[in-house]
Amino acid sequence: MFGIEIYIILRVFEFFFDIWLAVVLICRFIFAPIVILLYIINKCRATRKRVDNVEEFLHKQQSWMPKRFSYSELMAVTNNFRDKLGQGGFGSVYEGQLHTGSLIAVKLLENSKFNGEEFINEVSTIGRIHHVNVVKLVGFCSEGSNRALVYEFMPNGSLDRYIFSKESKRQSFSWEKLHEIALGTAHGIEYLHGGCDVCILHFDIKPHNILLDNHFVPKVADFGLAKFYPKENDFVSVSTIRGTIGYIAPELISRNFGAVSCKSDVYSFGMLLLEMVGGRRNSVMKATHSSRAYFPSWVYDRIIEGEDLELPNVSETEDVIAKKLCIIGLWCIQVRPADRPSMIKVMEMLEGSIDDLQMPPKPFFSSSQHNSIREIQSDHSSTELLESDSIVEENSCNDTDV
Ligand SMILES: Nc1ncnc2c1ncn2[C@@H]1O[C@H](COP(=O)(O)OP(=O)(O)OP(=O)(O)O)[C@@H](O)[C@H]1O
Ligand SMILES: [Mg+2]
Numbered sequence: 348m349f350g351i352e353i354y355i356i357l358r359v360f361e362f363f364f365d366i367w368l369a370v371v372l373i374c375r376f377i378f379a380p381i382v383i384l385l386y387i388i389n390k391c392r393a394t395r396k397r398v399d400n401v402e403e404f405l406h407k408q409q410s411w412m413p414k415r416f417s418y419s420e421l422m423a424v425t426n427n428f429r430d431k432l433g434q435g436g437f438g439s440v441y442e443g444q445l446h447t448g449s450l451i452a453v454k455l456l457e458n459s460k461f462n463g464e465e466f467i468n469e470v471s472t473i474g475r476i477h478h479v480n481v482v483k484l485v486g487f488c489s490e491g492s493n494r495a496l497v498y499e500f501m502p503n504g505s506l507d508r509y510i511f512s513k514e515s516k517r518q519s520f521s522w523e524k525l526h527e528i529a530l531g532t533a534h535g536i537e538y539l540h541g542g543c544d545v546c547i548l549h550f551d552i553k554p555h556n557i558l559l560d561n562h563f564v565p566k567v568a569d570f571g572l573a574k575f576y577p578k579e580n581d582f583v584s585v586s587t588i589r590g591t592i593g594y595i596a597p598e599l600i601s602r603n604f605g606a607v608s609c610k611s612d613v614y615s616f617g618m619l620l621l622e623m624v625g626g627r628r629n630s631v632m633k634a635t636h637s638s639r640a641y642f643p644s645w646v647y648d649r650i651i652e653g654e655d656l657e658l659p660n661v662s663e664t665e666d667v668i669a670k671k672l673c674i675i676g677l678w679c680i681q682v683r684p685a686d687r688p689s690m691i692k693v694m695e696m697l698e699g700s701i702d703d704l705q706m707p708p709k710p711f712f713s714s715s716q717h718n719s720i721r722e723i724q725s726d727h728s729s730t731e732l733l734e735s736d737s738i739v740e741e742n743s744c745n746d747t748d749v
Contacts, residue, residue, distance in 0.1 A: 551572070
C-alpha cells in the first residue's frame with residue numbers, strides 16, 4: 348500500500364517534471380530565439396533610422412549648399428547658352444533646365460577679379476542665404492576664368508517690366524498687390540541686412556533686381572555681387588561699389604553725406620517705392636523744365652499741399668495706399684543716412700496706418716547740390732558708379748533709427 352502511494356507520487360512528480368522540462372525547452376529553443384531575433388531586428392531598425400536621419404541631414408545640408416557645375420554642364424543645361432534672358436552690369440543671364448526639371452537662370456560673370464578660392468568663399472556665403480523674398484542661389488561654376496552663378500528661375504521676370512510698362516501690365520497689379528510687393532521686398536532686404544548671420548549690403552536695389560515668382564511674390568536678386576569686384580590693382584586697395592544712377596545713395600558718391608551703411612540700400616528702396624507709385628523712372632531727363640521732371644520732388648509738394656497724386660482710376664483706399672508708399676519712400680530718400688529709417692522701421696511703416704506717418708523733411712539737396720550730384724553722375728558713361736574702398740570700411744548695419 349505504501350509502495351503504491353510512493354509510486355503515484357513519483358509518477359505525479361515525473362509528470363510535473365516533464366511539463367517543466369517541456370516549458371524550459373520551449374522557452375530556450377523557441378521563445379528565446381524569437382525574443383533575441385526581435386531584439387536584433389529592432390536594434391537594426393533603430394540603427395538604420397539613425398543612419399537615415401544622418402543621411403537626410405547630410406542631404407539637406409548638401410541641398411542647402413550651392414552645387415558646383417562644370418562649364419560643360421552649364422553648356423548642357425542651357426542648351427549652349429541659347430535663351431538669353433537679358434544682360435546686366437555683371438554679365439549675361441541665360442535660361443536653363445536641370446535634369447530634375449527645375450528651371451534655372453545662369454548668370455555668366457564677366458571680368459570678375461576674384462581668384463577661384465575667394466570666389467568659392469563668397470559663393471558659399473551667399474549660398475547659405477535662404478528667405479522667401481530672396482532669390483535662391485542653386486549653384487555656381489568656377490573653371491579657369493569662367494565664373495557663373497546659377498539661380499532659381501523666376502518665371503515672371505523683373506519688376507521693371509510691370510511698373511514701367513506702357514501697356515496694360517501695370518494695371519494688372521492692384522494697389523494692394525503693389526503694396527504687398529513693396530512689403531515683401533522690404534522683408535528680403537531686411538533679411539540681408541540683419542536676419543541672416545552675415546550682414547549683406549546690396550548696393551543695387553532697383554526694380555530690375557526685384558524678381559517675381561509664379562505667384563508674383565517678390566524676391567531680391569543679385570545680392571552680394573558687389574563683392575565680386577574688389578581689387579583694381581595690388582598697390583591701392585580700391586573697391587568697386589556698384590549702383591545704378593537714380594537709385595544710388597548720396598554717401599556712395601561723396602563721403603561728405605555720411606558713412607556707407609544699410610541706409611544706402613534704404614535710399615535705393617525709397618527710390619524704388621516712388622517709382623512703383625509714379626509708374627516711371629523718377630528722373631525724366633528730357634523733361635528737365637517740367638515741374639514733374641523729378642517725381643519725388645513733385646509728389647512731395649503735392650502731398651504737402653494736400654492735393655491728390657493725379658493717379659488715374661483710383662478709389663479712395665487706393666489713393667491712401669499710393670500716398671503711404673510715397674511718404675515712406677520720401678523718408679527713405681533723406682539725404683543724411685541717419686535721417687532715413689532702418690528696414691525694420693520701413694516694414695513697420697508699411698504694415699501700419701497712414702495716420703501714424705508724419706511727413707518727412709524735404710528730402711532733396713538745394714538745387715545747386717542736386718545739379719552737382721547730377722554732374723558727377725553724368726560724368727560716368729555707364730549706369731554704374733565706382734567708389735573708393737575707404738568708404739566701405741565704415742560699413743555698418745547699426746545706424747540709428749529714425
Ligand atoms: N533668376 C532669374 N530668373 C528669371 N530672370 C532673371 C533671373 N535673373 C535675372 N533675370 C533676368 O535677366 C535679365 C538680366 O539680369 P541682370 O541681373 O544681369 O541685369 P540687371 O538686373 O538689369 O542689372 P544688374 O547687373 O545691375 O543686376 C533681367 O531682365 C532679369 O529679368
Ligand atoms: Mg540683376
